[in-house]
Amino acid sequence: MSDETPPHRAGPSNAAVPGAPYTVEQFMNAEKEMTKLLGQSQKNYKVTVNAMFAKMSEISKSMPLARDTVRWARMNSLWPLQFGLACCAIELMDFGASRIDAERKGYLLFRGTPRQCDVMIVAGWVTKSMVPRVKRLYLQMSEPRYVIAFGECATAGGPWWESYNIMQGIDQVLPVDVYVCGCPPKPENLFEGLMKLQGKVGGKVAGSTERSVSENLQRHESEGV
Amino acid sequence: MALVRINVGPVHPSTHGVLRLVVDVDGDTVKNVECHIGFLHRGVEKLCETRMYMQNPSYMEKLDYIAPLSWDEMYVSAVEQAMGAEVKQDAQYARMILLEFQRIASHLLWLGTLANDLGQMFTAFMWAFRDRAKVIKLLEDVAGSRMFYVNVRIGGLYMPLPKDFKERSYALVDYLEGALREYPEVLDDNEVFMERTRGVGALSREDAINYGVSGPVLRASGVAEDVRKSQPYYAYGKVNFELPVMRKGDSFDRYRVRYEEMLQSLSIIRQTLALLPDESDVVGQPIKLIGQQAKPDTVITRRELPRGEGIVYMIPEKQRPYRISLRSPTFINLAVLQKLCEDVKFADVFAIMGSLDLVLGEIDR
Numbered sequence: 001m002s003d004e005t006p007p008h009r010a011g012p013s014n015a016a017v018p019g020a021p022y023t024v025e026q027f028m029n030a031e032k033e034m035t036k037l038l039g040q041s042q043k044n045y046k047v048t049v050n051a052m053f054a055k056m057s058e059i060s061k062s063m064p065l066a067r068d069t070v071r072w073a074r075m076n077s078l079w080p081l082q083f084g085l086a087c088c089a090i091e092l093m094d095f096g097a098s099r100i101d102a103e104r105k106g107y108l109l110f111r112g113t114p115r116q117c118d119v120m121i122v123a124g125w126v127t128k129s130m131v132p133r134v135k136r137l138y139l140q141m142s143e144p145r146y147v148i149a150f151g152e153c154a155t156a157g158g159p160w161w162e163s164y165n166i167m168q169g170i171d172q173v174l175p176v177d178v179y180v181c182g183c184p185p186k187p188e189n190l191f192e193g194l195m196k197l198q199g200k201v202g203g204k205v206a207g208s209t210e211r212s213v214s215e216n217l218q219r220h221e222s223e224g225v
Numbered sequence: 226m227a228l229v230r231i232n233v234g235p236v237h238p239s240t241h242g243v244l245r246l247v248v249d250v251d252g253d254t255v256k257n258v259e260c261h262i263g264f265l266h267r268g269v270e271k272l273c274e275t276r277m278y279m280q281n282p283s284y285m286e287k288l289d290y291i292a293p294l295s296w297d298e299m300y301v302s303a304v305e306q307a308m309g310a311e312v313k314q315d316a317q318y319a320r321m322i323l324l325e326f327q328r329i330a331s332h333l334l335w336l337g338t339l340a341n342d343l344g345q346m347f348t349a350f351m352w353a354f355r356d357r358a359k360v361i362k363l364l365e366d367v368a369g370s371r372m373f374y375v376n377v378r379i380g381g382l383y384m385p386l387p388k389d390f391k392e393r394s395y396a397l398v399d400y401l402e403g404a405l406r407e408y409p410e411v412l413d414d415n416e417v418f419m420e421r422t423r424g425v426g427a428l429s430r431e432d433a434i435n436y437g438v439s440g441p442v443l444r445a446s447g448v449a450e451d452v453r454k455s456q457p458y459y460a461y462g463k464v465n466f467e468l469p470v471m472r473k474g475d476s477f478d479r480y481r482v483r484y485e486e487m488l489q490s491l492s493i494i495r496q497t498l499a500l501l502p503d504e505s506d507v508v509g510q511p512i513k514l515i516g517q518q519a520k521p522d523t524v525i526t527r528r529e530l531p532r533g534e535g536i537v538y539m540i541p542e543k544q545r546p547y548r549i550s551l552r553s554p555t556f557i558n559l560a561v562l563q564k565l566c567e568d569v570k571f572a573d574v575f576a577i578m579g580s581l582d583l584v585l586g587e588i589d590r
Contacts, residue, residue, distance in 0.1 A: 082238050086265060086586055087290035089242070090334070091372065097337075097354030112238045130243065130264050133235060159283060162275070163267040184372050 037069065074118070074144070075202035078194065081117040082110035083137065085124025088151040088184040092123050095187040102187075107194050114140040119197065121190070122174075125153035125160055126167045138174050146201065148193055149176045152183045159183070228256060231571075235264045239342050239575040242585030250571055258566040258574065260559060265589035273549045278304050278519070279379070279512045281546070286373045288553065289587045292331035292531045293373050294364070295324055299537055301377040302458075303526040307519040307541040308379065315505040316381035317459040321497045322394060323364065323376070325490040329401065330360040331531040332483045335582045339480070340412065342579040343421045349411050356404050363397055379517070381509025394498055398491050405487055412480070422476035426565040426577035429474060436561045439554050440533025441482045442581060446474035452529040464496040476580035483582075518543045530554055532582050553587040 084092055095102050096110060103109070111117050114137045126134055138145065149170050152158030157168035170176060177200060180193040234245040243264035249257040269288060273281045285300040286293035298320055305312060312320075337353030340346040361371065366387055368374035376383050387393070412418050428438070433446035443450055449470045453461040469485030471478035510517070519541040526537045533554025540547045558581050565577050 083236055085243060087287055087372070090290055093334075093338075094354060094358070097358075098351045099354065099358045125265070125267060127264060127266060129266075130235070133264075137236060159287070160267045160272070163272060166267050186371055 033069065037065065071202050075198050078107055078119050078146075078198065078201070079109050079111055079117045080107065080119040080121050081114055081137070081141065082112050083114075083120060083123070085122070085126065085130070086153065088123035088153070091184045091187055092121065092150070092190070095190050100187045100191070102191065102194075105191070105194075114138075115142060117141050118144070119146045119148060119194075120174075121148045121150050122154040122170045123150040123184075125158065126170055126173070127165050128167065129165075131167055131173055134170070135173055144201075146177045146197055147174050148178045148180060148190075148197060150180045150190060150193070151185055152181065155179050155181065227251075233574075235261075239579070241338065241579070241583055244578075244583065244585055244588075246574070248566075248571065248574065253570050255566050255569050255571055255574060258563050260562060262559070262585070263589055265585050267590075269590045270549050270551060273546055275545075277514075277545050278516065281549075282375050282377065283373065286375060287586060288551070288590065289530070289532070289555075289584050290372070291334055291584055292327050294327040294376065295331075295528065295530045296535065297375065298324060298377050299526055299528040299530070299535055301379065302528070303524050303537040303539050304519070304541075305379055306526060307522070307524045307539065308517050309520060310379050310510075310517065312459075313381050313506060313509070315501060316507040316509060318497050318501040319382055319386060319505065319507045320377065321459050321461070322494050322501070323367065325494050325497075326360050326364060326394075326397075328490050328531045329487050330357050330364070332487050333357040333360070335483065336408065336412075336480070339579040340418065342575055344417050346411065346415065346418065349408065352404070352407065352411070356401060359397060359400065363393060366393075378509030378512070382507045383509070385508055386505055391498055391501065391503065394494065398494055398498075402488075402491055405484070405491075408484065419477070421573070421576050422480060422580065424473075425476045425569065425573050426580065427473055427475040428561060428565060432561070432564060433474065436557070436564065438533065438558045438561055440530070440558070441479055441486065442533065442558050442561070444468060445471045445478040445482045447472050452527050452534055456527060458528070460497060460500065461493075463500070464493050466493050476576055479580045479582075515544065521547075532584065532587075533558060551590065553590065555581075555583050556588045556590075559583055559588055 084090075094100065114120075118141070120138055120141060122134065138147065147170070149155045153160060153166075154170045157163075157166055160166040161168060167173060178193045178197045180189050182189050185193075228249045228251055231248045231250060232245070233248060235243040237244075245261040245264065247259040247261065248255055269284050273284060276284070279301075282297045282300055285296040288296050302312075304310075333353045333356055337350040337357075340349035340353075364374060365371045367390065368376035368383065428442070428446045430447045433443050433448060438446075439450070447470060449468050451468050452458075453466075454468060466489045469482050469489065471482055521541055521543070524537075524539045524541060526539075528535050534552070535554055536552035538550040538552070540549075562578060562581065566574050569577070
């Protein structure tokens with residue numbers, strides 16, 4: 001038995017968490033910090049219409065620390081849309097059910113309406129008649145919004161590649177942030193995918209602003225989908 | 226009052242997929258329900274014509290993604306029939322055990338989601354998934370993959386059974402018998418559940434026969450029809466089990482039928498495990514590029530799937546099916562929704578739809 005205090009029992013220290021964009025002090029006083037930052041930025045920011053509706057994104061552009069705080073807040077409250085298409089939706093249910101229980105990690109509050117969500121998990125094959133609906137759901141989500149292609153079908157068409165009624169991958173229609181592979185992927189894979197998305201949202205991954213869109217994005221329109 | 230037309234879906238949390246309903250309501254009373262399907266259509270039957278025989282089970286499993294093994298087994302048995310291949314005796318018992326486990330897993334998922342639909346009874350949902358995870362784990366260890374097993378080969382199974390298969394199955398059956406007793410405590414004694422299912426969506430015996438529904442929906446309406454009894458395959462003729470049959474045909478009866486069926490499945494598994502020898506030989510033919518040739522003749526296979534009676538109608542060629550036609554039970558069970566939803570309250574549409582146990586992948590094909 002060693003005499004060292006286990007890390008989770010140690011009190012708050014001033015040492016920064018390696019790799020984190022904030023110090024522990026800022027973390028502990030997050031609320032105070034946010035109020036201060038907002039107050040400062042409102043002074044600097046030229047208010048044209050109403051200070052109540054100052055955009056977070058514009059504040060965060062002006063100040064690096066505020067940008068990191070906003071990123072941190074976004075990163076830790078990802079709300080997925082309750083949106084199942086096919087087989088993968090069963091694994092999505094298992095993801096929220098008792099064995100995995102994703103809620104303990106803070107990902108899961110599956111919402112029924114797109115307006116309260118950040119993440120769209122496309123679970124299943126997307127048929128041509130479903131494309132306008134998926135697009136509409138995506139546009140109804142509030143910005144910033146992220147898309148996870150869950151499973152082979154949403155990634156590249158999967159086993160239905162040759163079918164006459166299938167989009168060969170959701171990235172022909174929507175920009176995709178993270179691909180999760182498998183047919184269907186295990187719930188653990190979705191966990192990994194969401195953690196990658198967290199890193200991307202938090203700015204911890206190189207090239208995190210990139211999103212993959214297939215080259216022929218307009219193809220579905222030319223085909224009259 | 227004037228009728229108001231409400232659109233539900235195709236993306237709706239309670240429709241279990243992408244079913245679109247157009248509901249005409251007068252106040253809160255439903256006057257007419259129209260179902261619009263086809264949002265998951267991908268042409269399975271056409272795709273099967275371009276594949277070799279043993280490439281198709283993967284497509285068949287994705288029809289009914291809640292009980293994949295049952296479709297897999299039904300298709301492979303049609304191929305066996307076309308080739309005139311015999312199934313090994315031990316493999317028949319093993320298939321029966323796996324199919325009944327699959328039935329239990331399917332009914333458990335249905336039970337959990339129904340309770341969730343009827344007003345956020347999350348306890349039953351969590352319990353159902355807890356028990357389902359145990360069944361799925363056993364099936365995974367037999368087949369090697371978690372959800373789509375592709376486990377059935379011509380004449381047997383893909384792999385030999387695990388060494389401790391019998392012990393684990395007995396232990397799982399014992400566990401499930403205890404666990405299933407807990408569900409009535411949260412469902413049958415639950416006032417919300419009873420209010421929303423008892424007397425809601427009653428299907429009479431005549432209508433059930435006329436609409437051609439099958440499976441638990443038919444048996445809840447008082448018709449004792451089951452392919453396992455009327456045309457026994459494998460060793461279903463040797464084991465003793467009862468058909469749970471109810472009278473009223475409402476949502477509550479459909480729940481009771483499925484619940485009793487799970488207990489009967491456990492009894493079937495117990496009896497079949499006693500028949501299965503310890504040193505079992507279950508491995509079937511491996512998949513080859515050019516396999517055994519089929520005799521060109523029409524083949525029909527009937528099976529009792531968890532959702533009703535499924536039929537594979539196949540015209541074989543030598544190495545691949547010339548034409549396949551499938552009867553999916555939920556497609557025909559869906560037709561009855563319009564009848565059941567006459568003059569019910571709007572919220573009950575989802576209770577009725579949930580009790581029918583729809584799987585959209587199988588409906589749209």
